[in-house]
Amino acid sequence: MTDTLLQVDQLTHTYDPDGANPYTAIADLGFTVDRGQFVALVGPSGCGKSTLLRCLAGLQRPSGGSVSIDGAVVDDVPKQLALVFQDYNRSLFPWLTVHDNVDFPLRHLGLDAGERDQRITRSLEQVGLTAHGTKFPWQLSGGMQQRVAIARALAYEPAILLMDEPFASVDAQTRAELEDLLLDVWRQSRSTVLFVTHDIDESVYLADRILVLSGSPGTVIADLDVPLGRPRDQIETKQQEAFVHLRAEVARLIQHAKTGERDRTNQPAR
Amino acid sequence: MAATAATTARAPGTGGRAGTLARAVALRLSMIVAFIVVWQLVTSVIDSFFFPTVTEIAGSFWDIWVAGPEAGQNLSGQFVPSLLRLLGGLGLAAVAGIAGGVAIGRSRTVREYVEPLTEFLRAIPPPALIPLFLVLLGIGDSMKVLMIAFGVVWPILLNTIDGVQSVEQLYLDTGRVYGVTRSERLMRIVLPAAAPKIFAGLRVSLSIAVILMVISEMVATTNGLGFQIIQAQRSFKVLDMWAGIVLLGVLGYLLNTALLAVEGRVLHWHHRTSRRA
Numbered sequence: 001m002t003d004t005l006l007q008v009d010q011l012t013h014t015y016d017p018d019g020a021n022p023y024t025a026i027a028d029l030g031f032t033v034d035r036g037q038f039v040a041l042v043g044p045s046g047c048g049k050s051t052l053l054r055c056l057a058g059l060q061r062p063s064g065g066s067v068s069i070d071g072a073v074v075d076d077v078p079k080q081l082a083l084v085f086q087d088y089n090r091s092l093f094p095w096l097t098v099h100d101n102v103d104f105p106l107r108h109l110g111l112d113a114g115e116r117d118q119r120i121t122r123s124l125e126q127v128g129l130t131a132h133g134t135k136f137p138w139q140l141s142g143g144m145q146q147r148v149a150i151a152r153a154l155a156y157e158p159a160i161l162l163m164d165e166p167f168a169s170v171d172a173q174t175r176a177e178l179e180d181l182l183l184d185v186w187r188q189s190r191s192t193v194l195f196v197t198h199d200i201d202e203s204v205y206l207a208d209r210i211l212v213l214s215g216s217p218g219t220v221i222a223d224l225d226v227p228l229g230r231p232r233d234q235i236e237t238k239q240q241e242a243f244v245h246l247r248a249e250v251a252r253l254i255q256h257a258k259t260g261e262r263d264r265t266n267q268p269a270r
Numbered sequence: 271m272a273a274t275a276a277t278t279a280r281a282p283g284t285g286g287r288a289g290t291l292a293r294a295v296a297l298r299l300s301m302i303v304a305f306i307v308v309w310q311l312v313t314s315v316i317d318s319f320f321f322p323t324v325t326e327i328a329g330s331f332w333d334i335w336v337a338g339p340e341a342g343q344n345l346s347g348q349f350v351p352s353l354l355r356l357l358g359g360l361g362l363a364a365v366a367g368i369a370g371g372v373a374i375g376r377s378r379t380v381r382e383y384v385e386p387l388t389e390f391l392r393a394i395p396p397p398a399l400i401p402l403f404l405v406l407l408g409i410g411d412s413m414k415v416l417m418i419a420f421g422v423v424w425p426i427l428l429n430t431i432d433g434v435q436s437v438e439q440l441y442l443d444t445g446r447v448y449g450v451t452r453s454e455r456l457m458r459i460v461l462p463a464a465a466p467k468i469f470a471g472l473r474v475s476l477s478i479a480v481i482l483m484v485i486s487e488m489v490a491t492t493n494g495l496g497f498q499i500i501q502a503q504r505s506f507k508v509l510d511m512w513a514g515i516v517l518l519g520v521l522g523y524l525l526n527t528a529l530l531a532v533e534g535r536v537l538h539w540h541h542r543t544s545r546r547a
Contacts, residue, residue, distance in 0.1 A: 057447050083447045090440040095462045095539045104458075105448030136539055156448065 005192050006033040006056075006160055011065035012217075013051050025051040027217035029065070033160070033194060038186055040203035041196045042250060043213030044258045049196045052218065053164050056194070057083045069159065079109075080159035082152075084166045088145040092137040098124070098148050099133035105156045123155040126185050143174035150182065154189060161186075163195045167202070176234050179206060183232065200254070204247045205232060212250060214257045222253050322509055330509035331516050344498075349517065352495040355411060356483045356525075359418025363475060367423045368468060371430020372456065375464075381431060388427065396421030397485050409490040414483070421482045422475035429471030433464030466540045469533045476529055480522045495521075 011029040016022050025048035033039050043049060054060035056067055058077035067074045069081065082105075085091040092101050099120060106116045124130050127147040137145050146166060153161055163182075167175045183206065186193055197203050203210050204226060212222040227242050237243055310324040322330075334344055374384050396417055407413040437460055445459050461468075487496025495514055502510035534541070 059443055059446060077446050077449065079449060081447070083444075085440060085444070087440055090438050091444045093441065093444075093459070093462070095465075108449040108451075108454075136542070138539070138542055152448075 003035050004032045005035040005037075005070060006194070007068045007071075008032070008052075008056070009066045009068070011052070011055060011062050011067065013048070013055060013060065013062045013064075017063060024217040026055075026062075027219050029213075029219050031211055031220050031223065033192060035159075035192055036190055037209060038193045038195065038207050039209045039211060040207035041194065041211050041213060042198070042200060042203045042254065043218060044215045044254050045198065046216050047213040047257070048216060048218030049213065050164065052213075053083070053162055053196060056162060057081060081162060082154075082156045082158035082160075083162045083164065084146075084149050084153050086165040086168050088137075088142070088149045088166075088169070092145060092148055092152075094136065094138055096136075097133065098129060098135050098137065098140070101137065101148055102152045102155050105152060109156075119155045119157070123151040126154060126188065127151045127181060141174075143170045143178060146170060146178060147181065150178075150185070154185060154191075157189075157191075159192060161191050161193045163193065165197055166195075168198065175202075180234065182206065183230075187231070200247050200250050201238070204228075204243055204250065205234075205237060210246075210250060212253045212257070221257060222250075224250070320508055322512060326509060327512045327516060331513040334510060334513045335517055347493055348495055348498045348514075349521075351411070351493050352483055352487065353521070355414045355418060355486075355494070356479050358411075358415040359483070360422060360475060360479045362415065362419040363423040363426055363479075364472060366419070367426030367471065367475075368430050370423075371427045371468075372434055372460070374427075375431040375434030378435070381435065388424065392424040392428070396482055400486065400489050404490060414486040414491070417486050418479050418482045422479045425474040425478070426468065426471040429467045430464060433467030434460055436467075437463040466537055469537060473526070473529060473533075476525055477522070480518070480525070484518065 008029060008031050012024070012027050014022050014024045029048075029052065041049060041052070051060065055062045056074075058074055058081075061075075069078055093104065096104065102120045102123060103116060106119060111119070120133075121130070124133055127150055129144065129147055129151060132140065132144070137148060140148065149166070167178050170178065179202065182193075195203070195206060207226050210222075210224045210226060211220050212224070213219065214221045224246065226246060228237060228240065228246075306324050313321050313323040332338070333341070335341055335349070338344075374380050399420065400417060403413045403417050407416065441459050441463055442455070445455055450458060483494075484496040484499070487494035488500045491497045495518055499511050499514035499518075502508070502514060
């Protein structure tokens, strides 16, 4: 039962199009994500990942192309979508408790109090923070703060969960824990995840499919299936031949994307 | 990480923390006591008409404001009107400053237009406007309240503008992604995020408000603390004058303490986060 949930069509975005220095961050970018899939997006730095996410989340109107969710074209902030930012520190509200941070988006969904409470309790339980609801974000470690941000996104029950390098600012050990936690949660909630990362290992370890973006302007240069079974294991999975092969392939593609970009920028006139 | 470190550091003694607090209080009290003792000694020796001893001032303070035959009348006739003017002016300025600051702060363009004007108006010393306010509004309470409001609105207004404009973009993005409407954004994101700066403005304004209250009451009035002090001085009742000055000090101190208590409650999250950083 594969049905398309997210469809991105010829998406293009140029900053400052009429100004002195127009900059095209993404060009003619297209891909689809099926319901329930875990898709990772990797690419060299400056490949327009943030621009892509901002367009998907409705925070930025693209200059061209379209995004549709469930067949409906997105032209404002879509209700079926939640975004987990890299910078948990500045995306959780420090004046709200953990509980109230998770509750924050639920106010706008028109749920009754019982349903809201239920969702908060459940999502805090899923990320293992049941005992910390009355604390404030700044009383928690970085990894725990990011778990709050994940709980907030889960409570919203989005059709698609967008994650923008969510584990880039935590230490390696916490990162591995959060990866496994995310896989658990994803398995339980059967949601669809689009996960942007710089980390090739992370993309292979987590995803069903990997989209590799080229350097600027960003466009999809490869769409790879991840032939690894589930559940995955930090040590065992990473030893498998398929894992090692795939991570080398992705690394090579990104390397190419980078050198390709360098060749282009070295040309005297564009 | 830092939070864990802070907890472990604090762990060995809530008693230790209480000890530090007690020491800090003792230190402050000892300075006040030392000041009073020195004042008492020096004034006893020099025996000046203008500088009475502490015991004399305390006696007159007690008599005029606390337990004398006219204490009740003095409080209701001098102290209460002053307090009401002060709070009225400050309250008016807070409402106008915060509302105006939010309106101006929402748009960079509006701010750039308005800024030179606010900078100019702010530069006018409010007492210089007393003659104008007298002509326009007479010597009644509205003149004093408005003068106080005019004088203290600027720190609140400018801090609110600054606070509203420096709200983290990520807070706003998070709000948008999770469906916060424009009207809710103000109450749920912008004002809480700007609150630390708004309170900083309020604190500055409070101290200016006390000054302006006294000045306005010294110029044209028939009651109030400023009036009481200038009146006592004119009739050579030096002790009465000192009693008024001491009460002003007490009033200023209590108001500031009250404001800090409110701020501590509203901004507890901010003090914790900034202390850690």
